[in-house]
Amino acid sequence: MAPAATPSSNAPIDPTLRSVISLALVLHLLCVGVVLSSNFRRSRLQSELVRIFACYTQLLDFDPQFTPYYHTLGRELDDDTWLTLDLYAKGEEPAAAQPLVKTVRLPEGGSNWLGDRRRYFQLAKLLALNADPELENDDATSEIARSVGARIMRETGNQRCVFRCVRRMSQPLHLAELRTGFPPDPTDPAYDVLVYEADVWLFEGSVQAQKRSSAAEVAPRQTNPPAGTKSKPATAPRS
Numbered sequence: 001m002a003p004a005a006t007p008s009s010n011a012p013i014d015p016t017l018r019s020v021i022s023l024a025l026v027l028h029l030l031c032v033g034v035v036l037s038s039n040f041r042r043s044r045l046q047s048e049l050v051r052i053f054a055c056y057t058q059l060l061d062f063d064p065q066f067t068p069y070y071h072t073l074g075r076e077l078d079d080d081t082w083l084t085l086d087l088y089a090k091g092e093e094p095a096a097a098q099p100l101v102k103t104v105r106l107p108e109g110g111s112n113w114l115g116d117r118r119r120y121f122q123l124a125k126l127l128a129l130n131a132d133p134e135l136e137n138d139d140a141t142s143e144i145a146r147s148v149g150a151r152i153m154r155e156t157g158n159q160r161c162v163f164r165c166v167r168r169m170s171q172p173l174h175l176a177e178l179r180t181g182f183p184p185d186p187t188d189p190a191y192d193v194l195v196y197e198a199d200v201w202l203f204e205g206s207v208q209a210q211k212r213s214s215a216a217e218v219a220p221r222q223t224n225p226p227a228g229t230k231s232k233p234a235t236a237p238r239s
Helices: 015-037 044-057 115-131 138-156
Strands: 081-088 102-106 160-168 192-203 206-211
Touching: 015 044, 081 115, 081 138, 102 115, 102 138, 115 138, 115 160, 115 192, 138 160, 138 192, 138 206
Parallel strands: none
Antiparallel strands: 081 102, 081 160, 160 192, 192 206
């Protein structure tokens, strides 16, 4: 009588099991790849995917959650910076006297590898550098404001905009250590700092720009003369 056949150790794996394992590996690598690639300057699509995969990636500590792994010197210049434009229809009227048409943020959504998106990041950093009080260069900042403002106004058909450069404050890993009362969301507007602001408008085919002065740059108005000085008597106006 022939001996019973024993299962071979080299028997092929069941095709169904192989497909399930392959699918699980693909999904795992996809989840980890998405959260790692979204660690710096994530787009709207990446933010939505990170939220969907959070139940898996955060449970197993695969999501670094904005932990900075990129190189930086810790300077303000290294912080995220962008441009915003409040658009208004009429160029001859001040912004406060007319309704806001729309607000444009540059760069907008899209891949961080796109040329236009990277160019706007570089323009914002360059403007923030030249707006620094220690290295202030009004010629450079006004030129950037005019160029970017003119392009967006002509593309949208508007005649005036309030041009702003905004920087997001660098934050520690534990936001409670920054300052009492700051929100736990690192993307909250409370962490945004206005670096530069100017009015840009179109006038007879040319582009005009005027920087807005901050409260710290404007001398306070004195209603009473300083102690020890005499006020000049009022005189009748000349005819």
